[in-house]
Amino acid sequence: MNLWPKRFPLFPETASRLAQDVDQLYFFALLVTAVFSLLIAALIFYFIIRFRRRSEDEVGQPERAGLWLEITWSVIPLVILLFMFGWGSKVFFDIRKPPRGAIEYYVTGKQWMWKFQHPEGPREINELHVPLGQDIKLIMTSEDVIHSFYVPALRAKMDVLPGRYTTFWFNAEKAGAYRLFCAEYCGAEHSYMRGSIIVMEPDDYEEWLATRGQTTAAAKTGADLFSAQTCDTCHRSDSAAQAPILHGLFGKEEQLADGSLVLVDENYLRESILNPAAKVVAGYNALMPTYQGRLSEEDLVGLILYIKSLGGPDSADASASNQATTQASSDREE
């Protein structure tokens, strides 16, 4: 239920339901602040007049507020603030937690541009075309300094950090072009580091994809790189394997040599490629050389996509996860 008008003057557009949620919370906080400010200001004026000094020799008597009055003015604000806290937490977690099955796009920030990698293969700079009404998850990293991915129409932003992946998600409800800004000062041309998110009707998006020359799926590029870098010498599925089998690995919990568990996600894969000795899986020797400085951010994304395409712990058939991106929002729990 949306209690608020669709569009506020002086406000950027709202392109998603989460953006509306943020606005509702924001306006509720504004309303509470305004009501209490006016109430307190009005009472101050009332008391100034009501309890004014009436003669030259009048001496004030100290007043003690009644217990119930004190309890009332403590408990009512407490309830209102806790309500705002609860509501704010709900919106915060909704923003931070991408739904399962969201379509995954990779974003690389760089002084001073945004680079995008579609799961279907196309790459874009400073423009990202996405379909309407789908859960879109962005997996983001930086090639140099800290940037921040900010789309005012989505009312959310996320820092983009070198050396790790952060995520951002949205589900656009309205087709159109929305401005993207870098919201973290990142050097001389920071203010030029902007772009647009172009939300298209699903049919138009398919058409747009078809016009892109490069149609090699990003996972395929990763697979080529995987053999070019001879990763397959050790990561193989027969008995000669010197290294963990990558089929069905993504999303699994692996036991490390020291007995601790690690979730195989993008950040773990990235660390294991660049700094293989950091978290060695139990039962294997630390044989793998580091690929630090030998792979670009795009190469890393390709390799991670390839490993993801080999399936996770729940996929009976490893190749099934290749289709995961196409069913996208169908299995999203609301």
Ligand SMILES: [Cu+2]
């Ligand atoms: Cu930046």
